[in-house]
Structure formats: C-alpha cells, structure tokens
Amino acid sequence: MSERITHVARRVLTSALVVAALWGLWEGYKWLWQTAGWTWPFAVDDTTMPHLHDVVAAFWQPTTTGGPPLIHSLLHATWFTGKEALAGFLLGGAIGFLLAVALSQSRLLERGILPYIVASQTVPILAIAPMVVVGLGSKGVQGWKAVAILAAYLTFFPVVINTLRGLHSVDPRAVELMHSYAAKRWRVLWQLRVPASVPYIFTALKISATASVIGAIIGEAPASIQNGLGGAIVNFNQYYSLEPTFLWATNVVCAALGIVFFLAVLAAERLVLRGAPENVA
C-alpha cells in the first residue's frame, strides 16, 4: 500500500515539475524577448503573450461590469459543450462500430463503401455544418443536437477504421477452431472477432475522445450557438486586443475538457482490459 502511495506521490511530483518547467519556459521566453526587444517571429507583449498568472487570475474577473466572474460562464459553457461532445462521441462511436461490423461481413461491401467513408473526412466540417444545422433546424431539432451530430462526424471515422482492422486481425486458426465447433457466423463475430478487436476499438476511442470535443467546439460557430465553449472563443476573439487573458483562459478550459474525455476513455480501457497482458505491471 505504501508503495502505491509513493508511486502516486512520484507521479504528482513529476506532473508538477512539468507544469513548472512549461511555466518557466513561457515566462522566460517572454522576459528574454521583451528585454532584448526582439520582434522575430513576433513582437512579445502582454497582448501576444500575457503572463500566465494573469491568465489564471482572469478566471475570477467579471466579463461584464458587475457580472459574474469568467469561471462562472466558462463552467456553464463547458457543461454545454461537454454534453454536445459526449452525445457526439457516443453516437459516432456506435455508428463507427456498427459500420465496421457491417463492412467486415463482406469484402465486396468493404471495398465499395470504405472509399466513401475516407472521402467523408476530406470534407471540412465547416462545409457540412450549415447543411446539418439548417437541415435539422427546419425539422425542429435543437441546435446542440445538430452540433452533436457534427462531433459524431469527426468521431466515427477512427472507430470504423480501427474496428475493421481489429475484426480482420483475428488468427485464422482461431476462426478454424470456431468452424470446427460448427459455430454460426454471428457466434464467430461476437465471441471471437469483436472481443479480439476491443484493444483496437479503445485506440480509436482515445483519438475520438478529443476529436469529439474539437468537433463540438467548431460546430457551435456555424450553428450560431452562444452558450458553449465555441461561442466563448468566438466572443473573446473579438475582444482579444482588450482582454487577451479571457481567450487564453477559455483555451485552457477547452484543453482540460479534451483531457477529461481522454482520461475517461483511458480509465474505461484499463477497466475492460485489466486482464490483458499489456495492462498488467
């Protein structure tokens, strides 16, 4: 037990050291460029590189005179965007998984459909956003649901590709073994191919976790949603020259949300694959 505490303490210490080092780098760079008066690659001042303690302090400053502090509105925005991202992540993950299972059933289907799935990712999300938002809006679907669908659009792709790979990764003798038991196709799928692809699926979900957050943030702008983190970014962008720390603080929160999503998937992976060789140490 005490070994575990030492282990945790060491990790906390390491993280703290990394944060301190990054902090030092930022402030050191700012100080050096400002004292030397260097302007390459860009002029350094409190607008381009605000002090990090100012960014932290910004969380407690009101965004409007007499209004609530920034952290208050950012937490609301995080909750809102987190909801969109989570819905998009779950939707995209489910669609990606089901698509992969369907495609794995026929080489012909896979060869026919997969190029279009790849092509779908070359279309920028900003290009399809208005269609989704306006199209669904005309059906009376709420804006945040449209954004969730945009997030799903970014999420499903890694899941399809990795799950397909996992489903095909199975040892051919394991398939022969199932055939020797006269196992039906769906049994081979659910008792062999799907369990064998679980590590691949988690790799995909780790990529998708952060992609869904990014998708939700980006999707808010074309959907004209103000209450999310995307709305906050657009808003603080306009006042950047006056209050640069507000945008930086928002960026920190966006990053934190992505990290939380990633860690949640990591925790789920540890839980599900706790019996697998690479997770025992």
Add this chain to the structure above:
Amino acid sequence: MTGPANVVEIAGVGKSFRGGVTALEGIDVDIRAGEFVSLIGPSGCGKSTLLRIIGDLIQPSSGSVIVNGKSAHRARLDHDYGIVFQDSVLYDWRTVARNVALPLEMLGWDRARRRARVAEMLELVELTGFESSRPWQLSGGMQQRVSIARALSFDPALLLMDEPFGALDEMTRERLNMELLRIWEKAGSTVVFVTHSIPEAVFLSTRVVVMSARPGRVAGIVDVDLKQPRTADTREDPRFFELITAVRETLSAGHVAEPTRAAAVEERF
C-alpha cells in the same frame, strides 16, 4: 473386417489449389476407433491439408471422407471433432476455465454442467487450480494442455492434432507425449496426429502413415507394434529403433531424389 469400426474412411482424396499446385493425390486411409494414427512426411507433403480435409475445414478436390459413417461436413456439424493446433490458440480475454468451456457454450450446455466438465478436464490435464488464470500467464506447455482440455471437453469422436508440440522444447515435448498417451487411454478417443518428428510419431502411434511430397501421397503405412501402455522405457526398446528405421526408410523411398538405404541406416545413429 474384424475389430472396431472405422471412424475415418478416406477414399481417393486429392486436393489441388488454384494455380495448379497438387497438394494431395489418391489418398486412401482408414482409421479404426481408438487408434492413434500419425501423419508424417516432409514439409509440403500435405499432411496438415489432409488433417483439415478430415476436419471439413477445407474441401477435397476429389474423393471422399467418411467420419463415423457420415460425411465430414455432417460430422463437423455434429461436433465430432476436437482440434489442437501447433499454437494453443487460446483466447486472451478469457480465463483458462472459460477457454476450456468455449466449445461447451457453443453446444448450449448450462453453467453448472460446464463448470463440472471444466473441472474434470483441468484435472485430466493436471491444471487444477489454474481455472481463473489468463492464458498468457501459463508456460507454452501448460497452454497446450489447456488447448487439449478444450478439444476433449465435449467428448469428440475424433481428436485432430496439427503438430501440437512442434513449438515446444524437447523436454516439455517428451513429457506432454506421455501425458497425451495417458489422456488418450483414459478418454478412449481416436487421434489423428500430424508431426514431422519420427521418434514422436513412433512413440505415440498405433500406426504411422508416411507421406511423400509433391504431390502428397501415402508412401507407406508402418504398424507400430510396441506394447501398450508406452512408458519411458519404450524409448529404450530395440523395437522402437527398428520402427524408427522402418519409418525413415519409407520416407526415403517416397523421396524423388533418392537417398541410399545405407544413408538412411547411417542416419539412425
């Protein structure tokens, strides 16, 4: 014909692959109930292909295979086969007990019956106490014993083994040979065993089917009349060495590029 009935009847089986490679040609072998038959031959003689044809995992191009008086296909659907490969092919995400229970789940056995049978099988392969271990926590020899327990768990009429001990070290291999014979006697199953080790084939088998390559044919069948049960002393028996020579000579005779008989005898020592 006297004695037990044939479990396997292979008649005129041939197999050509696309591109015109003939893997097998004119194979005729009958295997009686309770026999332990080894298929031996140089690589490329189609011994593994023949095993897969018996197990209905691939289809012959010509000829027929009858298992327990029905087609190989029917026999597979009736769960007449237990298969052991060179690698144990255990599922990493299942415990040892659940790996052994895999075929029983396919057969729709209920939980209590599965549990009882798994305990029985693990006792048979001397792995009691490893029920909840994961496959990768076991040594290669232990993994292969789990794979044998899995293959025998549903009492298949025929155990098909494709170089099951080929990947193991010599000492583990000899110990597992003894264990396999003990299991075979106890379970009373019929075994078809593919190997490229002549001593292993002779030590284990009641008959050795010697095959030649390109195309794969039966070069000869050697009856192994060593007394049962086989023990460590069997390997010292002069008859054991005579039979090894007999198999080796049949193998040589089957070769196109013909090594002399003298060379074959010399190789013995």
